[in-house]
Amino acid sequence: MAGFLRRLLRPIRRELAARAPLSVGWVRRDDASWLAAHFQGTTFRPPAPPQSALIERIAAETEALGQQALWEGYAEAYLRDAALPWAGKAMTRSSEQVRSQPRMGRVFAWLAATRRPRVIVEVGTAFGISGMYWVAGLEQAGAGEVVTFDPNETWHAIAKGNIARISPRATAVPRTMEDAISETLGGRPVDLCFIDAIHTSEFVRAQLDLILPRLAPGALVLLDDITFSDDMAACWRALAEDKRFRASLALDDRVGLLELP
Numbered sequence: 487m488a489g490f491l492r493r494l495l496r497p498i499r500r501e502l503a504a505r506a507p508l509s510v511g512w513v514r515r516d517d518a519s520w521l522a523a524h525f526q527g528t529t530f531r532p533p534a535p536p537q538s539a540l541i542e543r544i545a546a547e548t549e550a551l552g553q554q555a556l557w558e559g560y561a562e563a564y565l566r567d568a569a570l571p572w573a574g575k576a577m578t579r580s581s582e583q584v585r586s587q588p589r590m591g592r593v594f595a596w597l598a599a600t601r602r603p604r605v606i607v608e609v610g611t612a613f614g615i616s617g618m619y620w621v622a623g624l625e626q627a628g629a630g631e632v633v634t635f636d637p638n639e640t641w642h643a644i645a646k647g648n649i650a651r652i653s654p655r656a657t658a659v660p661r662t663m664e665d666a667i668s669e670t671l672g673g674r675p676v677d678l679c680f681i682d683a684i685h686t687s688e689f690v691r692a693q694l695d696l697i698l699p700r701l702a703p704g705a706l707v708l709l710d711d712i713t714f715s716d717d718m719a720a721c722w723r724a725l726a727e728d729k730r731f732r733a734s735l736a737l738d739d740r741v742g743l744l745e746l747p
Contacts, residue, residue: 503587503588503589504534504538504587504588504589504592505531505589506531506589507529507530507531508529508530508531508532508589508590508593508737508738509528509529509737509738509739510525510527510528510529510530510735510736510737511735511736511737511739512733512734512735513723513726513727513734513735513736514726514727514731514732514733514734515733515735516732516733516745519732519733519745520601520704520706520733520745521706521733521734521735521743521745522733524600525735530593530737532589532592532593532595532596533592533596534592534595535592535595535596535599535619535622535623535625535626536622536625536626537618537622537625537652538588538591538592538595538622540651540652541588541591541615541618541619541622541652542588544618544648544651544652545581545585545613545615545618548581548613548614548615548644548648549580549581549582551580551581551644552580553578553579553580554578554579554580554613554638554640554641554644555577555578555638555640556577556578556579556638557636557637557638557641559637559662559684560577560638560683560684563684563686563689581612581613581615584612584613585612585613585615585616586615586616586619586682586710589738590616590737590738590740590741591615591616591618591619592619593737593741594616594619594620594623594680595619595620595622595623595626596623597623597678597706598619598620598621598622598623598624598626598627598630598678599623599624599626599627600623601677601678601706602627602629602630603624603630603677603678604629604630604631604674604675604677604702605630605631605633605671605674605675605676605677605678606620606624606630606631606632606633606676606677606678606679606680607632607633607634607635607663607667607671607676607678607679607680607697607700608620608632608633608634608635608679608680608682609634609635609663609679609680609681609682609683609693609697610635610636610680610681610682610683610684610710611634611635611636611641611642611645611658612636612641612645612682613641613644613645613648614634614644614645614646614647614648614649614658615648616680616682617632617634617645617648617649617656617658618648618649618651618652620632620634620656620680621649621652621653621655621656622652622653624653624655625652625653625655630655631655631656631657632649632655632656632657633656633657633659633670633671634649634656634657634658634659635659635661635662635663635666635667635670636658636659636660636683637660637661637662637665638660639660642658642660645658646658657670663683663693663696663697664692664693664696667696667697667700671700675700675701675702675705676697676700676701676702676705677701677702677705677706678705678706678707678708679697679701679705679706679707679708680707680708680710681693681694681697681707681708681709681710682708682709682710682711685710685711685714685715685718686715686717686718686721687717687718687720687721690709690718690721691721691725694707694725698730701746702746703746703747704745704746704747705745705746706743706744706745706746707731707743707744707746708741708742708743708744709722709725709741709742709744710740710741711740712736712739712740712741712742713739713740722736722742725742725744726742726744728744730746731744731745731746731747732745732746732747733745
């Protein structure tokens with residue numbers, strides 16, 4: 487009975503959590519920036535996209551698939567650094583362990599619907615939960631495409647199917663961004679980039695350096711798990727103060743936003 491009640495109450499609790507506002511923590515504020523115009527208070531409550539209930543239903547179905555093996559590149563990165571939170575643990579993850587939660591997913595959908603980006607690049611598709619929110623926002627905008635990279639073939643297959651149930655506005659690439667971005671994008675500029683793969687400064691900085699020349703003027707870069715470890719917290723602080731960016735803020739000390747001039 488207790489287990490049945492927990493399952494019954496889980497979606498209600500998740501929806502209540504999704505409606506709670508996120509904290510807005512400025513690092514560098516430029517009052518003329520896009521971020522300053524749209525994050526004016528100390529909290530932000532993103533609206534739910536029309537497809538949010540379907541996205542969460544698909545997410546629950548994906549969680550029911552259970553643990554899936556990590557890509558070997560992730561395993562190597564986490565095992566070799568004993569200071570990382572997942573070091574030494576089982577090299578499998580379920581959807582719930584790695585997904586963006588509904589409240590942050592609503593931010594992604596709102597960003598896509600509001601900014602109307604032509605191209606969103608996502609580094610780290612995982613099981614496609616964040617990807618579903620990105621394309622839900624693009625559906626509201628009526629334009630744009632998500633190009634999402636993940637070398638884990640098992641996760642890729644699940645994610646590709648999940649995202650396709652929300653929108654065809656996605657290209658899921660079963661390779662690393664480093665290996666595939668040139669042939670996938672060609673010369674198309676990127677309006678928004680979400681870096682959510684291996685959460686170490688080594689990987690994040692390398693991926694950011696690779697994407698920066700491809701970013702359009704005024705583009706946004708989002709970094710997930712900015713407090714994942716001491717290393718990632720230091721990486722975020724340094725990038726948030728980097729003068730290459732016009733403005734920077736953190737949402738719930740979880741996702742960092744950087745705006746280009």
